[in-house]
Amino acid sequence: MKLTGADKRYLRKSAHHLNAPLQIGKEGINDNMLTQINEYLEKHELIKISVLQNNDDDMNELAMSLAQSLKAEVVQIIGSKIILYKKNYELKSSKYSLPSKSND
Template sequence: MLTGKQKRFLRSEAHHLTPIFQVGKGGVNDNMLKQIQEALEVRELIKVQILTNNLDDKHEVAEALSTGAGAELVQLIGHTVVLYKESRENKQLVLPR
């Protein structure tokens, strides 16, 4: 579980990132979750865009992404989800205590 200070740090780190995944009309599926897990292992911090043609509630989509990928939900702002998961082999970010 992330503290407020850690979430604030991760939000500042994610500010300049562009979304690398998009959730469209098909919603969240197993293949997408597998790719997100792989991307999180490499990058640790990613953004996912929820497209306007997705009819699901954005909060449910964000929760499905974070639980399915085993990641922490850092932020949901507009239709953009920020996810963080500490990498086992490619550790890049050092979180504040």
């Protein structure tokens, strides 16, 4: 699934009010964190992740690594926040109606 510009704008707007339930610290990403993020994405489809200042990883590389590991899409990287989206086809009703029809 590839998000269009319109999809990303819609998801950025939807994620604006979200709190970041998880933080990535100095230790970076581990298997437990990947499991937690994946479980959250299965329930909510959209997540905002906070990266703490003591993390020395490059934000773009970190976001791409997360997206690749979780089979998710990077919606936005802004400041110390990463927003990821992963469509869950098993949900009865998705919380997000993407503007592009190609993602249905």
